[in-house]
Amino acid sequence: MGKRVGMEVSIAAAEAVKQCNVDVVSAYPITPQTHIVEHLSEIVANGELDAEFFCVESEHSALSVCVGSEAVGARSFTCTSAQGLALLSEITYIVSGLRLPIVMIVANRTLSAPLSIWNDHSDAMMIRDCGWIQYFVENGQEVYDHVFISYRTAEDREVLFPAIINMDGFTLSHVIEPIELIEQEKIDQFLSPYQPLYSLHPDHPVTMGAFALPSIFAETKKAQEVALCSSMPKILEVWKAFGDLTGRYYRPIETYQAEGADTLLITMGSFGETASVAVDQMRAEGRSVGLVKIRLWRPFPFDDFKNAVKGAKHLVVIDRAVSVGGPKGPVASEVKSALYGMEGHPAIYDFVAGISGRDVAPIDFIKMVDKAKIEIEEGNQEGYELYGVRE
Amino acid sequence: MTENLNVFAVRTLTQKEYFAPGHRACQGCAEVLAVRLVAKALGRNVIVSNATGCMEIVSSPLPFTSWRVPWFHVAFENTAAVASGVEAGLKALMRKRRIPRKKIISLAMAGDGGTADIGLQALSGALERGHDMIYICTDNEAYMNTGIQRSSSTPFGASTTTSPVGKVKMGQITWKKNMPAIAAAHNIPYVATACPSYPIDLVQKVKKAAAIEGPAYIHILSVCPTGWRSAPELSIKLGRLAVETGVFPLYEVENGKYHLSMDFPKLKPIREYIKLQGRFRHLTDDLIEEIEKRVQKEYEALKERAKQGV
Numbered sequence: 198m199g200k201r202v203g204m205e206v207s208i209a210a211a212e213a214v215k216q217c218n219v220d221v222v223s224a225y226p227i228t229p230q231t232h233i234v235e236h237l238s239e240i241v242a243n244g245e246l247d248a249e250f251f252c253v254e255s256e257h258s259a260l261s262v263c264v265g266s267e268a269v270g271a272r273s274f275t276c277t278s279a280q281g282l283a284l285l286s287e288i289t290y291i292v293s294g295l296r297l298p299i300v301m302i303v304a305n306r307t308l309s310a311p312l313s314i315w316n317d318h319s320d321a322m323m324i325r326d327c328g329w330i331q332y333f334v335e336n337g338q339e340v341y342d343h344v345f346i347s348y349r350t351a352e353d354r355e356v357l358f359p360a361i362i363n364m365d366g367f368t369l370s371h372v373i374e375p376i377e378l379i380e381q382e383k384i385d386q387f388l389s390p391y392q393p394l395y396s397l398h399p400d401h402p403v404t405m406g407a408f409a410l411p412s413i414f415a416e417t418k419k420a421q422e423v424a425l426c427s428s429m430p431k432i433l434e435v436w437k438a439f440g441d442l443t444g445r446y447y448r449p450i451e452t453y454q455a456e457g458a459d460t461l462l463i464t465m466g467s468f469g470e471t472a473s474v475a476v477d478q479m480r481a482e483g484r485s486v487g488l489v490k491i492r493l494w495r496p497f498p499f500d501d502f503k504n505a506v507k508g509a510k511h512l513v514v515i516d517r518a519v520s521v522g523g524p525k526g527p528v529a530s531e532v533k534s535a536l537y538g539m540e541g542h543p544a545i546y547d548f549v550a551g552i553s554g555r556d557v558a559p560i561d562f563i564k565m566v567d568k569a570k571i572e573i574e575e576g577n578q579e580g581y582e583l584y585g586v587r588e
Numbered sequence: 589m590t591e592n593l594n595v596f597a598v599r600t601l602t603q604k605e606y607f608a609p610g611h612r613a614c615q616g617c618a619e620v621l622a623v624r625l626v627a628k629a630l631g632r633n634v635i636v637s638n639a640t641g642c643m644e645i646v647s648s649p650l651p652f653t654s655w656r657v658p659w660f661h662v663a664f665e666n667t668a669a670v671a672s673g674v675e676a677g678l679k680a681l682m683r684k685r686r687i688p689r690k691k692i693i694s695l696a697m698a699g700d701g702g703t704a705d706i707g708l709q710a711l712s713g714a715l716e717r718g719h720d721m722i723y724i725c726t727d728n729e730a731y732m733n734t735g736i737q738r739s740s741s742t743p744f745g746a747s748t749t750t751s752p753v754g755k756v757k758m759g760q761i762t763w764k765k766n767m768p769a770i771a772a773a774h775n776i777p778y779v780a781t782a783c784p785s786y787p788i789d790l791v792q793k794v795k796k797a798a799a800i801e802g803p804a805y806i807h808i809l810s811v812c813p814t815g816w817r818s819a820p821e822l823s824i825k826l827g828r829l830a831v832e833t834g835v836f837p838l839y840e841v842e843n844g845k846y847h848l849s850m851d852f853p854k855l856k857p858i859r860e861y862i863k864l865q866g867r868f869r870h871l872t873d874d875l876i877e878e879i880e881k882r883v884q885k886e887y888e889a890l891k892e893r894a895k896q897g898v
Contacts, residue, residue, distance in 0.1 A: 254713030265673020406661035
C-alpha cells in the first residue's frame with residue numbers, strides 16, 4: 198500500500214504528472230487551475246522532473262505547444278479552466294483528429310458572462326463533442342489516479358486519443374484530501390514510456406494534418422468515431438489493470454445503493470459524494486433511493502448506463518450546465534437519448550443545480566428527490582428546473 | 589550584371605527537391621518558389637510546421653503530399669506555438685536519451701495573415717520564450733487563399749476584396765505593418781527580409797538562420813499574380829522591382845544590428861513597380877507620389893540605421 202497523505206488535490210494532480218515522467222508541460226494561468234501549474238513549475242525548477250516547462254502567452258498556445266511536442270513523440274501535459282478551455286477549444290478538435298494522446302486536466306469552472314470563477318460544468322459541456330476521452334472524477338484520489346490511467350489509456354496503440362480529466366474547480370482543486378500515493382516503481386510498471394505509432398522525425402518523414410476534400414472527409418470522421426467507440430474495451434482494461442495494482446477499481450458508471458431502488462439520482466463529478474450522503478439519509482428513513490454516477494462521459498457508456506438504471510421508476514438527473522434554448526441539462530439529454538425506446542423506461546426529472554459554484558448540500562438532494570416525486574406523480578414525466586433559483 | 593550572375597548562381601543550389609513538384613499552386617506563384625528554396629536551404633533534417641493557408645492547401649490534399657520532409661499542419665494562428673512545441677519535444681526527448689541527439693531544425697511557416705494578424709500573439713510568445721526555431725513569413729500581402737481579402741500586411745492603396753475601390757474609397761487605407769521590426773523588437777538574434785527573386789540571398793539567409801541558436805525570423809515577399817492582378821510571367825521581375833524601388837528592402841538584423849543586403853544609391857521610380865499590378869490600377873498620380881515619398885523616407889531611415897550600425 199502506498200503512503201496516505203493529506204494533500205491539496207491540485208498538488209496531488211501535479212505530483213501524478215511528475216510520476217508519469219512527462220516530457221513537456223505547457224500551460225497558462227487561470228483560476229482555479231493555477232495550483233497545478235504552479236506546483237509543476239516548482240517540481241521542474243527543483244529538478245524533480247526532467248521536462249520542458251513553458252508558461253506560454255495563452256491557453257490556445259498552451260495546447261498548441263503540446264500538439265507540437267506530442268507529435269514528435271514527447272509525453273505532454275496541459276491544464277485549464279472555463280475561458281481558457283473556450284480559447285483553446287479550436288485545437289481540441291484538431292488534437293483528436295490527429296490522434297495525439299495528450300492529457301489535459303480541466304478544473305471545471307463557469308463560462309462567462311457574467312464572469313464567475315466558480316465551479317460548474319458549462320466549460321466541459323462546450324467541448325462535449327471534441328472527440329477526446331472525457332472522465333469526470335469525484336474526489337482527489339480519483340484525480341490523482343486518473344492521470345496515470347489517462348496516459349496509459351490514451352497512448353495505447355488501440356486507442357490513441359487525447360484524454361480530459363474533468364475535476365470540479367475549488368470543490369476539488371482547492372481542498373485538502375487524503376491521497377494514497379503510489380510508489381514510483383509501481384507507476385513505472387503500470388506506465389511505460391510513450392512509444393508513438395507515428396511521429397515527426399526526419400528519419401521517417403510523414404505528413405500530418407493534411408486537408409481533406411468532401412470526397413474523403415466523411416470517411417476520416419467515420420474512422421475517428423469508430424475508433425473512439427472501439428476504445429471502450431481498452432478503457433476498461435486499463436481500469437482493471439490499475440485496480441489490480443492499487444486495489445482501486447473504476448467503472449464507467451458507478452452505483453451506490455442503486456440495487457432495486459425506485460428512485461435514482463444521477464450525478465457527475467464531485468456531486469457524487471454529497472449525493473451519497475443524502476442517499477444514506479433517505480435510506481435510513483426507509484426510502485428506496487440510490488445513486489448512479491457517470492464517470493466516463495466520452496465515449497458514453499450507453500450499455501452500462503442502461504443496466505445501472507434498469508428497474509428504476511424515477512431518475513433525478515442533476516445537471517451542472519444549461520443548454521440555453523435547447524434540451525435544458527446536457528446530462529439529462531444524454532440520459533434521455535440513452536433510454537429512448539427502452540420499454541418501460543423510468544420517468545426523468547432534470548435539475549440544473551449548483552451552477553457557478555452555488556452550494557448544494559445533502560438536504561438539497563433530498564429536496565430535489567421529493568420535488569421530482571411530486572412532479573412525476575402529477576404527470577410531469579420529463580420535468581426540468583433550475584434548482585433554487587430566485588424568480 | 590548582378591542580375592545575370594544570380595540567374596546562373598541558382599544552379600549551384602542542390603538539385604535535391606524536398607518540396608516535390610505536382611503541387612497545386614497557381615501559375616507564377618512566387619510563394620511556392622520561396623518555399624521550395626527554403627526547403628532546399630534546410631535539407632532533410634527539418635520538421636516543418638505550416639499554418640493554414642495557400643502553402644498548406646496546395647501541398648497536402650489527403651491522401652497526397654508534396655513534402656519529402658516531416659510536415660505538420662495544425663491550425664491558422666498557432667504555427668509559432670506548434671513549432672515551439674516541436675522544438676521543445678525534441679529537446680526533451682534528446683536530453684532524456686529517448687531519441688538520438690542530432691540537429692533537427694524546427695521551421696514554422698505562415699503567410700502574412702497567419703503572421704501579422706491572427707498569428708501575431710503566438711509568434712510573439714514563441715520569440716519571447718527563445719525557442720531555437722526559424723519562423724518564416726511568406727508575405728503575399730493579403731489573404732489570398734480565401735480570396736484576396738486585405739490583411740495588415742496589405743500595402744497602402746492596394747485594392748482587395750475587402751478593401752475595394754469604391755466611389756469614396758481607394759483601396760487599402762492603412763500602411764503595411766512592419767513585421768520584421770516587430771520581430772526584431774523581441775531582441776532575437778536574427779531577423780531578415782528576403783525575396784525569391786534573389787534566390788541566393790534567400791538561401792543564404794535561411795542557412796544563416798538555421799546555424800544561429802535561438803529564434804530567427806525571415807520575412808519573405810512573395811509575389812502573387814492571382815491577388816496582385818499581375819501577369820504570372822512577371823513574378824520574378826516584380827519581386828526585383830519591389831526591392832529596387834525600395835518598397836521591400838532586403839536587410840538583416842543580427843543581434844539588433846541592421847545591415848542592408850543590397851543598397852541602391854538611387855531607387856527606381858515606384859511607378860515601374862505599381863504599373864504592372866492591377867491591384868494598384870486605380871491609383872492617381874497624387875497617391876503614387878504619396879506612396880513614393882513614404883517609401884523613400886522609410887528606406888532612408890533604414891539606410892541610416894544600417895550606417896549607424898544600430
